[in-house]
Amino acid sequence: MFKKLVVGTLTTGIVLTGGIGATSASTEGVDNTKNSAPIVQRTQILKDDFSLMNGEREVPFEHVKKADMRVHxxxxxxxxxxxxLKDSKGNVIGSGSLAAGKGFTNTYNTLPKGKYKLKVTHRNGGSGSFYAAARTLD
Structure with missing residues (x-):
């Protein structure tokens, strides 16, 4: 009986005081403003699956204005x-290799408006496909 009385008294005390630690949950001095990253507008200029033909494929697309460009x-x-990745003058903007099942996303800073080409070659002349996307970042 004594145990029930003590437990009941403790429970009543916790409920009446607002629970354990209720006084330590102060929000005084807390900055609740959200720090969000700036919104970047994007213009989709390429987005598709491409099949290799005789182990390679060249995909032309147009960068719509002088701005950053993101390629995936x-x-x-x-x-x-x-x-x-080459510009309209044939200058290499970026290059690399990509293992089976892997992907990359690169951002190229302040590229001029114009035509670009993504050239993809299967190292063993094999078949298959790849997904490519490009965006102009405003």
Missing amino acids: MTNNTKGTLDWS
């Missing part, structure tokens, strides 16, 4: 792909 590619083949 995913290798859907069973082998390694080599890729390069």
Whole structure:
């Protein structure tokens, strides 16, 4: 009987005081303003799956204005792909290789408006496809 009385008294005391630690939950001096990243507008200029033809594929697209450009590619083949991104003058903007099932996303800063080409070659001349997307960042 004594145990029930003590437990009942403790429970009543906790309920009446607002629970354990209720006084330590002060919000005084807390900054509740949200710090959000700036919104970046994007213009989709390329987004599709592409099949390799004789182990390679060249995908032309147009960067719509002088701005940053973001390029993404995913290798859907069973082998390694080599890729390069060139501007309208044939200058290499970026290049690399991509293992089977892997992807990358690169951002290129302040590229001029114009035509670009993404050239993709299967290292063993194999078949398959890849996904490519590009965006102009406003």
